[in-house]
Amino acid sequence: MSFILRRFAFYLVAILIAISFNFLIPRLMPGDPVDALFASAQGRMPLETLQAYKEMLGFVDGPLWVQYLQYMKSIFTWDLGPTIMLFPLPVTELLAVKLPWTLGLAGMSTVICVMIGLVIGTFAAYNRGGFTDRFMPAFWAFMGAMPQPVTALFLFFILALSWKWFPLSYGANPDLDPGWTLEYVSSVLHHAVLPILCMIIGGIGAWIFNMRNAMINVLGEDYITMARAKGLSNRRVMTHYAARNALLPVVTAVSMQVGFVMAGAIFIETVFNYPGVGLLLFKALAARDYPTMQACFLMIVVFVLVFNFIADLLNLWLDPRLRK
Amino acid sequence: MKKLGIVTAIATVVATVNMAHAAGAHAQGGTLTVPIITQTFVEDFNPYSGAQADMVSGTMYEPLYVINTLKGDINWRLAENYAYAKDLMSMTIKLKKGLTWSDGQALNADDLVFSLNLGRDDAKLDATGQWGSKKFTSVEKLDDLTVKINFSAKDGTIDWHLPRLHVVPEHIFAGVDDLSTFKNPNPVGSGPITEVKQVRDNQIEICRNPNYYKASEGLPYLDCIKFRQYTDNSQIQAALINDEIDWGSNFISDIDKTYVEASPETHGYWYPANDLINVYLNTRELPFSDVRFRQAFSMAMDRELIVDLAAYGYPTVETQVSGIGEFFKTHLNDEVNSKYNYLAEYNPERAMELLEEAGFKDVDGDGFVENPDGSEINFDIHVVNGWTDWVQTVQMVSEFLAEVGIKANTKTVDWSVYDSALKEGTYQASINWSRTNGEDPIQAYRDYFYTAQQGLSWHTNHGISSEKVDKLIDEYSATVDEARRKAILAELMEFTSENLPFVPLFSNPTWYQYNATRIGGWPTEENDFVQPVFYNGGNKLLVFEQLYAK
Numbered sequence: 085m086s087f088i089l090r091r092f093a094f095y096l097v098a099i100l101i102a103i104s105f106n107f108l109i110p111r112l113m114p115g116d117p118v119d120a121l122f123a124s125a126q127g128r129m130p131l132e133t134l135q136a137y138k139e140m141l142g143f144v145d146g147p148l149w150v151q152y153l154q155y156m157k158s159i160f161t162w163d164l165g166p167t168i169m170l171f172p173l174p175v176t177e178l179l180a181v182k183l184p185w186t187l188g189l190a191g192m193s194t195v196i197c198v199m200i201g202l203v204i205g206t207f208a209a210y211n212r213g214g215f216t217d218r219f220m221p222a223f224w225a226f227m228g229a230m231p232q233p234v235t236a237l238f239l240f241f242i243l244a245l246s247w248k249w250f251p252l253s254y255g256a257n258p259d260l261d262p263g264w265t266l267e268y269v270s271s272v273l274h275h276a277v278l279p280i281l282c283m284i285i286g287g288i289g290a291w292i293f294n295m296r297n298a299m300i301n302v303l304g305e306d307y308i309t310m311a312r313a314k315g316l317s318n319r320r321v322m323t324h325y326a327a328r329n330a331l332l333p334v335v336t337a338v339s340m341q342v343g344f345v346m347a348g349a350i351f352i353e354t355v356f357n358y359p360g361v362g363l364l365l366f367k368a369l370a371a372r373d374y375p376t377m378q379a380c381f382l383m384i385v386v387f388v389l390v391f392n393f394i395a396d397l398l399n400l401w402l403d404p405r406l407r408k
Numbered sequence: 409m410k411k412l413g414i415v416t417a418i419a420t421v422v423a424t425v426n427m428a429h430a431a432g433a434h435a436q437g438g439t440l441t442v443p444i445i446t447q448t449f450v451e452d453f454n455p456y457s458g459a460q461a462d463m464v465s466g467t468m469y470e471p472l473y474v475i476n477t478l479k480g481d482i483n484w485r486l487a488e489n490y491a492y493a494k495d496l497m498s499m500t501i502k503l504k505k506g507l508t509w510s511d512g513q514a515l516n517a518d519d520l521v522f523s524l525n526l527g528r529d530d531a532k533l534d535a536t537g538q539w540g541s542k543k544f545t546s547v548e549k550l551d552d553l554t555v556k557i558n559f560s561a562k563d564g565t566i567d568w569h570l571p572r573l574h575v576v577p578e579h580i581f582a583g584v585d586d587l588s589t590f591k592n593p594n595p596v597g598s599g600p601i602t603e604v605k606q607v608r609d610n611q612i613e614i615c616r617n618p619n620y621y622k623a624s625e626g627l628p629y630l631d632c633i634k635f636r637q638y639t640d641n642s643q644i645q646a647a648l649i650n651d652e653i654d655w656g657s658n659f660i661s662d663i664d665k666t667y668v669e670a671s672p673e674t675h676g677y678w679y680p681a682n683d684l685i686n687v688y689l690n691t692r693e694l695p696f697s698d699v700r701f702r703q704a705f706s707m708a709m710d711r712e713l714i715v716d717l718a719a720y721g722y723p724t725v726e727t728q729v730s731g732i733g734e735f736f737k738t739h740l741n742d743e744v745n746s747k748y749n750y751l752a753e754y755n756p757e758r759a760m761e762l763l764e765e766a767g768f769k770d771v772d773g774d775g776f777v778e779n780p781d782g783s784e785i786n787f788d789i790h791v792v793n794g795w796t797d798w799v800q801t802v803q804m805v806s807e808f809l810a811e812v813g814i815k816a817n818t819k820t821v822d823w824s825v826y827d828s829a830l831k832e833g834t835y836q837a838s839i840n841w842s843r844t845n846g847e848d849p850i851q852a853y854r855d856y857f858y859t860a861q862q863g864l865s866w867h868t869n870h871g872i873s874s875e876k877v878d879k880l881i882d883e884y885s886a887t888v889d890e891a892r893r894k895a896i897l898a899e900l901m902e903f904t905s906e907n908l909p910f911v912p913l914f915s916n917p918t919w920y921q922y923n924a925t926r927i928g929g930w931p932t933e934e935n936d937f938v939q940p941v942f943y944n945g946g947n948k949l950l951v952f953e954q955l956y957a958k
Contacts, residue, residue: 169446169447170446170447170448170450170459171457171458171459172457172459172588172589173450173452173459177450178447178448181448181609182447182448240646244646245646245649245650248650252643252646252647252650252652253638253643253646253647253652254610255610256610258608258610258611258636258637259611261606261608262608262609353639354639354640354642354643355642355643357637357638357639357640357643359448359609359610363447363639363640364447367447367639370823372824
């Protein structure tokens with residue numbers, strides 16, 4: 085119990101520090117958001133209007149520490165302010181639009197990646213030296229080493245643009261009304277195939293290696309020899325004895341991975357016009373949209389730390405040795 | 409009996425055919441699909457909030473009139489005419505009779521007065537910018553259809569700014585507390601497309617105005633406009649190729665091969681000249697302080713090659729240095745140009761001669777010339793990181809300079825650095841646009857030289873200005889005499905060509921691609937009825953009016 089409380093306190097402090105950095109770092113960049121806004125309007129805004137916007141957006145005033153206190157207050161009251169790119173849309177509304185898609189993409193692709201990766205890794209380790217072991221890890225490592233934009237563009241050009249098997253853009257068909265109808269859900273799945281495929285191709289190599297190495301470690305243990313000596317079938321030894329123990333480090337890795345994937349996949353989102361958080365963050369950076377940037381960073385930080393905490397808890401639950 | 413039946417039948421057929429003709433040249437129906445670059449769509453149809461202005465300006469809220477610079481005439485929309493008072497201290501605008509909003513209520517002088525007065529107390533609502541620049545003093549209603557605007561000083565140029573006004577319904581907007589954050593759901597508009605059919609994150613569809621003032625002419629032919637969301641130019645290119653959208657307004661690389669070849673019958677583009685692109689030189693420091701150096705710079709450029717190699721041949725080469733470009737070709741002055749045209753010709757030998765005459769010699773033998781006082785010449789030309797065609801342009805510029813012995817570097821910088829360097833005049837050389845695509849060429853010279861603009865505009869801080877020029881610019885606005893205006897322009901062109909504070913390279917193309925798979929009536933080089941600029945509400949309206957479903 086005290087372990088959990090200590091961990092919780094640790095993560096709380098970590099979040100506070102991370103939030104403070106979130107505030108400081110964008111402010112250190114040169115340039116100011118209203119000039120960036122003016123640039124995107126390409127001079128269509130009269131100069132006097134520009135001045136008025138500067139005053140309205142207000143954060144050019146006040147010393148840094150006043151802005152900092154304002155920022156901390158806004159986080160705890162969940163009033164993250166309006167975006168600059170789409171003024172006066174509140175940041176929370178903009179994120180609420182993008183977050184489900186990133187969660188869906190990140191969640192689905194991580195789950196599929198992990199499942200397939202674990203199965204292949206287990207097989208490869210157990211039949212060390214066999215075809216699976218010699219071919220799969222190396223092949224998928226090679227595919228994963230290709231830069232994400234290259235894989236994305238390949239799939240986009242061949243499957244979407246030329247053969248037209250899959251759609252070019254969007255999370256779902258724009259002509260359909262969002263809702264839990266069969267039509268809409270199947271459209272969502274149809275649109276998700278290529279982005280998920282990209283993420284899997286890029287990520288699966290790591291999971292195969294992860295699981296394979298964990299398994300190989302475990303296979304050297306005495307209790308495996310014991311299980312075999314007891315006369316249990318190969319499959320039972322592999323799943324109930326070896327894999328179960330090898331999963332412990334993998335669980336930690338998965339939890340942390342989901343946290344990081346929440347940062348979004350910029351390249352995939354750019355190529356497939358997928359409504360995720362990655363590209364939003366990138367565009368917010370270019371537009372010096374501080375409120376949006378801060379909210380995105382906050383979200384990523386919270387997710388990473390929360391999933392780290394979950395990983396800790398899971399380890400505690402799965403591994404009796406930690407409870408002592 | 410039988411004969412009577414046949415005659416009746418023929419009469420009916422003829423009557424129907426006549427009715428179809430009276431209704432318009434094309435049948436009604438069809439949807440136009442256009443791309444908008446944004447993170448997500450929101451339910452905001454307020455032209456004053458700016459969030460989704462491109463969706464509502466022109467097609468939902470018609471302007472008073474559209475100045476068609478390509479054809480040199482005015483297309484009257486809500487206004488019937490305008491007239492300046494003899495002393496140029498006021499003007500009257502007369503609205504057309506019988507105009508209605510999409511909810512059936514009358515559109516009259518009350519709405520116009522209301523819309524004009526919005527900018528008086530709140531700079532964010534000053535669409536024309538004339539309250540902020542203190543030009544307007546008051547607005548009066550003369551009668552149900554006529555409005556008078558009073559000026560603070562003689563001004564004959566206000567008519568250029570009026571098309572930017574968004575005329576909004578008083579009966580909807582008057583009750584609102586803060587107009588700049590008002591979302592205007594269920595919009596009531598005056599244009600051809602006002603009824604919002606659906607709002608989704610990635611698509612907004614707006615359909616026909618049931619009470620459109622031009623409905624009797626059968627306009628508009630199309631029923632609806634579908635706005636589709638994209639986050640990047642590159643996605644739009646793919647969507648155009650796959651016939652998902654009809655009208656593109658962005659740069660497409662190698663367009664003949666990637667877009668046109670995919671379907672030569674229906675995929676097309678037209679890139680008429682837009683604003684002039686110049687390399688601005690900071691004339692306050694050496695070596696730019698010597699006009700002969702600037703002239704040599706200009707003659708060292710092979711503009712044709714730059715356009716072909718750096719920009720795929722899309723822009724228009726500029727062959728004169730008077731400060732305006734192909735966009736205002738009807739205003740070009742042959743007398744001035746014939747004197748100074750040689751500066752825009754590719755003549756590296758003459759450039760090198762000029763450098764020698766001016767005292768720029770290579771004293772240390774490194775192949776590059778030094779200043780007359782012996783100090784090194786090695787300057788940076790600013791360009792924004794990521795604007796690939798301009799980066800290549802600047803690279804070619806520095807290569808051409810090296811050929812005549814001038815050492816220059818391409819310096820790619822972040823937007824904010826580029827922006828502040830130009831405004832504050834802390835650059836050495838920088839490539840940038842110019843204000844040469846507005847309503848009148850005087851705006852270009854005002855933007856280049858008017859002393860009060862220094863620090864506010866990108867194009868004014870090159871170090872060359874004069875009181876005489878300021879006075880000429882002021883005089884231009886205070887007169888409507890064509891002959892005097894022409895003479896003033898000629899003087900300004902002579903001043904620009906003589907002093908050459910910037911080196912003109914080429915005219916930016918108007919990015920415009922069209923897809924004729926479902927929609928016809930597009931403007932093209934042969935059918936050039938208007939400059940096809942999507943983000944200009946008036947031009948967009950004029951194009952939309954001609955489109956019909958095939």
